Amino acid sequence: MNGWHGRILRINLTNQTISTETIDPQTAKDFLGGRGWAIKYLTDEVDPQVDPLSPENKLIFATGPLTATPAPTGNRYMVVTKSPLTGALSNSNSGGDFPTWMKRTGFDMFIFEGRAERPVYLWVNEDHVEIRPAGHLWGKDVHETTDLLLAETDPKAKVAAIGPAGENLVKMAAIMNDKHRAAGRSGVGAVMGSKNLKAVVAQGKKDPALADPAGMKALSRTMNLEVGGDAKNGATMRVYGTSYVPDVTNELGILPTCNARTGVFDGADRINGPTLNEKYLIRPTPCYRCTLSCGRLTEVKDPGFEGKGEGPEYETIVSMGSSCGVDNLGAITKANYLCNELGMDTISLGMTISCAMEMVEDGLIPESDVGQPLRFGDEATVVEMVRKTACREGFGDTLAEGSYRLAEKYGHPEYSITAKKLEFPGYDPRGAKGMGLLYATSNIGASHMAGDVAYTEVFGVPKKTDGLTTNGKAALVARYTDAFAVIDATGVCVFVSVRYMFNGEVHLLPTRLAGLMNATTGAGYTPESLLEAGERVYTLERLFLLKAGFTKADDTLPRRILAEPMPDGPAKGHVADLDKMLPEYYQLRGWDENGVPTPEKLQALGLSA
Amino acid sequence: MTTINISVKLLAAYRKYLPPEAEGQVFHTQVPAGAGPIDILTQFDVPILNNAGVVLVNGRTRPQDYVLQEGDVVCAFPAVGGGSR
Numbered sequence: 001m002n003g004w005h006g007r008i009l010r011i012n013l014t015n016q017t018i019s020t021e022t023i024d025p026q027t028a029k030d031f032l033g034g035r036g037w038a039i040k041y042l043t044d045e046v047d048p049q050v051d052p053l054s055p056e057n058k059l060i061f062a063t064g065p066l067t068a069t070p071a072p073t074g075n076r077y078m079v080v081t082k083s084p085l086t087g088a089l090s091n092s093n094s095g096g097d098f099p100t101w102m103k104r105t106g107f108d109m110f111i112f113e114g115r116a117e118r119p120v121y122l123w124v125n126e127d128h129v130e131i132r133p134a135g136h137l138w139g140k141d142v143h144e145t146t147d148l149l150l151a152e153t154d155p156k157a158k159v160a161a162i163g164p165a166g167e168n169l170v171k172m173a174a175i176m177n178d179k180h181r182a183a184g185r186s187g188v189g190a191v192m193g194s195k196n197l198k199a200v201v202a203q204g205k206k207d208p209a210l211a212d213p214a215g216m217k218a219l220s221r222t223m224n225l226e227v228g229g230d231a232k233n234g235a236t237m238r239v240y241g242t243s244y245v246p247d248v249t250n251e252l253g254i255l256p257t258c259n260a261r262t263g264v265f266d267g268a269d270r271i272n273g274p275t276l277n278e279k280y281l282i283r284p285t286p287c288y289r290c291t292l293s294c295g296r297l298t299e300v301k302d303p304g305f306e307g308k309g310e311g312p313e314y315e316t317i318v319s320m321g322s323s324c325g326v327d328n329l330g331a332i333t334k335a336n337y338l339c340n341e342l343g344m345d346t347i348s349l350g351m352t353i354s355c356a357m358e359m360v361e362d363g364l365i366p367e368s369d370v371g372q373p374l375r376f377g378d379e380a381t382v383v384e385m386v387r388k389t390a391c392r393e394g395f396g397d398t399l400a401e402g403s404y405r406l407a408e409k410y411g412h413p414e415y416s417i418t419a420k421k422l423e424f425p426g427y428d429p430r431g432a433k434g435m436g437l438l439y440a441t442s443n444i445g446a447s448h449m450a451g452d453v454a455y456t457e458v459f460g461v462p463k464k465t466d467g468l469t470t471n472g473k474a475a476l477v478a479r480y481t482d483a484f485a486v487i488d489a490t491g492v493c494v495f496v497s498v499r500y501m502f503n504g505e506v507h508l509l510p511t512r513l514a515g516l517m518n519a520t521t522g523a524g525y526t527p528e529s530l531l532e533a534g535e536r537v538y539t540l541e542r543l544f545l546l547k548a549g550f551t552k553a554d555d556t557l558p559r560r561i562l563a564e565p566m567p568d569g570p571a572k573g574h575v576a577d578l579d580k581m582l583p584e585y586y587q588l589r590g591w592d593e594n595g596v597p598t599p600e601k602l603q604a605l606g607l608s609a
Numbered sequence: 610m611t612t613i614n615i616s617v618k619l620l621a622a623y624r625k626y627l628p629p630e631a632e633g634q635v636f637h638t639q640v641p642a643g644a645g646p647i648d649i650l651t652q653f654d655v656p657i658l659n660n661a662g663v664v665l666v667n668g669r670t671r672p673q674d675y676v677l678q679e680g681d682v683v684c685a686f687p688a689v690g691g692g693s694r
Contacts, residue, residue: 236621236689244621244686247634251618251668251684269633273621460663460688466670499689570668 002211003065003521004028009107009129011122013195014055014114018129020107029523030606032489032530034064035091036537037109038080042089043540045111048548052084052187053169053194055115061102061160061200064491068103068207070220071516072227072500073493075100075288083186084194085171085348085402086421086445088545092174092188093449095287095493096181098202101158103491106206116196121161123153126204134198138167141341142176149201157203163343165390166193170400172348172389176340180295180310181287184345186422186444187402211522219515223500228291237495238284240273241294242314245426246322247272252458252467253569254431256424257322258376259351259358260417260560263428264569267327271317275329285310292496298333304380305334312336312346318426319350320386324357325376332379335386342390348402351423353385355403355415356395364410370395414559420445420550429561429578431571432457432467437477437581440555443541451481455498462504470577474584476506483508485534490517503527536605539589539597543607552595555582612639613679617649620686623662626655635682645675646683655685663688 006028010019023037031040038060050056059081066074077099083090102110105124112122119134137145142163149159158178166173166189173189174182183189210216236244249255250268257265269275276296285295299308305328312320312333320326320335339346353374359365360374367373371394374381388396398406403423407416417424422445429436434453442450453476457467465476487497490513501513514527525533556562561576586593590601602608618635619627628636640649646664650657657664665684666675677683 236687240621244689247618247620248663248686251620251665253668274624274634460660462688463660464663464670464688468669570665 001025001028002209003069003517004033005103005106005108005206005208007107008109008111009124010111010113011131012113013116013120013131013197016116016131018131029521030533031537032064032486032533033108034062034076034489034491035078035080035485036489036533038062038078039089039537039540039544041111042080042082043544046082048082048544050082052082052087052191055195057082057191059112059188059191059195059197061110063099063103063108064489065208065521066516067491068100069210069520070216071492071520072220072223073287073290073292073496074491075290076491076493077102078488079175079183079188081188081191082548083188083444084169084190085187087548088420088422088445088550089443089541090186090188091444091450091488092183092185093488094175094177094181094183095290096178097288098158098160098177098181099491100288101202101204103208104204104206105202106204110200112195112197115194119196119198121149121197121199121201123201124203125154125157126206137198139164142343143179143341145199146179149199153201154203157201159199159201161199161343162189162192163341163390165343166190168390168392168400169193170344170389170392171402172345172352172400174339174343174345176343180340182340182345185347185447189343208520210520212519216516216519219512219519223512224291226500227496237292237294240277241284241296243276243296243312243317244273245314246317248458249426252431253566253571254428254458254467255322256318256417256426256428258325259323259354259415260424260428261358262568263431263566263571265322267322270327271321271329271332279329280333287493290493290496294495300330300333302330305330305383307334307337309337309340311340315426316346316350319347319354319423320382323351323354324382326379326382327377328379331383335383338383338386342386344386344390347425348423349386349389349399351417352399352403352406353382355407355417356399359407359410359412359415364412364415369398417558417560418446419557420554422446427454427458428566428571429557429576430566430574433470433577433581434467434473434476436557436561436576436578437473437585438481440557440578440582441477441585442481443538443545449484449494451477451484452494453477453480456506461499463506465506468571468574470580474581474588477585478588479507481538482531482534483510485537486510486513486530489534489537532605536607539601539605540607542597546596555595611642613642613677614639615649615677615680616682617653618682618684619655620684621689622687623655623685626653628653640677644677646671646677649677649683650685657685660688662686
């Protein structure tokens with residue numbers, strides 16, 4: 001095979017056995033790789049009603065055919081499993097170095113089954129695969145774990161690991177790789193911790209074979225020159241990463257502030273890109289072989305918030321910043337460092353803290369339960385709550401369950417700003433209505449990366465559409481969710497692929513991405529057949545959710561977002577208007593009025609039982 | 610000819626087009642009555658044409674023929690990514 005190795009590593013942690021297998025070539029092609037292969041295997045092997053933290057759940061690491069190829073940003077992998085936070089799917093994505101090293105072991109995918117009796121880690125050095133004891137690592141943070149593992153395996157290997165949060169089954173625990181990169185959302189770190197799997201170390205030299213090496217070289221070179229050329233011209237992503245975004249969303253009035261009470265934050269210009277550059281930025285950092293370099297290497301010397309590491313990026317600036325009413329970028333950055341070291345999703349944790357803040361303020365959570373004041377704007381307490389959550393200490397034990405269970409515990413689940421129990425990202429749907437439809441329908445819950453129509457509603461890529469209208473948003477969300485399923489399956493990064501690998505129209509078509517896929521795999525995709533494969537993946541995920549017990553009643557948004565008009569700013573007076581988009585979305589998708597894919601649709605996608 | 614007072618905010622990579630008198634990311638200026646946001650931005654050499662930049666007035670997208678009003682805030686930022694390839 002080209003592009004794909006066509007080899008899967010299966011690790012049974014209960015029996016401590018390792019086996020390898022191949023994949024049917026048609027299946028490989030139909031499901032693309034990465035996120036696509038993972039849902040196919042999860043569907044075939046895991047009962048959707050499984051308890052996510054039980055040994056019967058499976059944890060899948062999946063690279064794509066473009067991972068470890070010359071494709072620009074061919075450096076990504078997915079972590080797919082059933083989520084303990086949401087009960088829906090996890091489709092957690094990460095870059096850095098580890099995914100490329102994982103692909104170079106000669107395996108496309110690792111499937112972890114069962115549960116180890118005692119903490120272990122997996123060491124994969126091409127065909128030399130070992131399950132090794134990790135008792136000496138259990139309890140250590142991600143940085144120390146990584147350093148120790150490299151010393152006892154190979155200093156040039158790469159590591160994916162959980163921190164104490166994953167070990168403590170914190171429901172927003174992440175799987176970190178290369179210390180600073182996160183497969184962040186949906187609590188994938190807790191699934192890993194529930195299996196007593198501390199880390200995975202990968203090394204190898206098996207670059208994937210290419211169907212058309214010359215074509216691949218030419219296509220990749222053209223795109224890399226474009227990306228690098230733009231970066232040299234002072235392009236925003238190189239200069240600021242995503243830290244420039246608070247000014248943009250604040251201007252549009254959709255910057256989540258004080259647990260989505262409003263979309264305008266008067267501290268926005270104290271937590272923006274220019275402030276980060278002035279006070280804390282050392283330099284941009286890239287994932288492996290990426291010329292965009294959106295990563296930030298930073299250092300904070302402010303007393304009480306000292307630290308050094310990577311980040312923050314936009315979502316953290318919202319979740320630990322504006323959503324908590326915090327305008328201290330040093331504190332936000334420190335919270336970010338702690339989340340990386342302890343292994344937690346900054347989005348879900350920050351939004352859970354802000355949910356608690358509002359409930360305390362409204363007298364619904366007694367301060368005695370928290371053990372200290374917890375007010376909007378109190379940056380030191382935010383940082384302390386991050387530490388407490390990782391070890392489930394005091395009120396941290398409640399925060400560790402996520403905002404929905406926290407709010408429900410105190411009798412008011414409507415305070416939780418989530419969809420399917422996954423906390424909102426940094427775009428308030430009352431002023432970006434397509435995003436509301438996306439959050440309500442995505443197969444992992446409220447995620448921008450499931451099909452980021454903010455590209456057009458907020459960022460003007462490739463053209464600006466109006467976030468305050470609902471016309472045409474159903475079609476847009478359908479197209480974006482298919483396109484992002486393709487991106488997640490192939491192994492490239494959203495930031496570069498949307499800009500450089502699609503057709504430059506609002507209704508994305510993966511033109512050059514198909515070229516890259518064909519030069520790599522030789523599988524003869526067209527842009528349309530790639531999109532269709534994306535739809536196949538998305539629809540199979542939907543079926544998993546339906547079997548897990550989700551219904552159209554779960555395709556919804558918090559009451560505040562549906563019914564409380566935005567109180568300030570350019571989106572003042574607006575609500576999410578989900579009801580104006582959802583029926584059309586079901587129709588366009590070929591689902592019935594209950595949001596269930598029809599037999600005709602399943603047949604067309606080759607998904608009939 | 611009457612003029613009106615407006616403010617202009619330039620974000621991200623467009624900050625380099627801010628005039629010296631700008632306070633942070635904002636400067637205040639006068640434009641002739643009847644001017645549109647594109648007019649003032651091209652005057653300051655901000656490269657917003659061909660969907661390369663996003664232009665908002667008071668935080669909202671406006672039709673092509675929008676006429677600036679007294680006190681309007683024009684905001685522009687690069688369409689990160691942007692354009693067709």
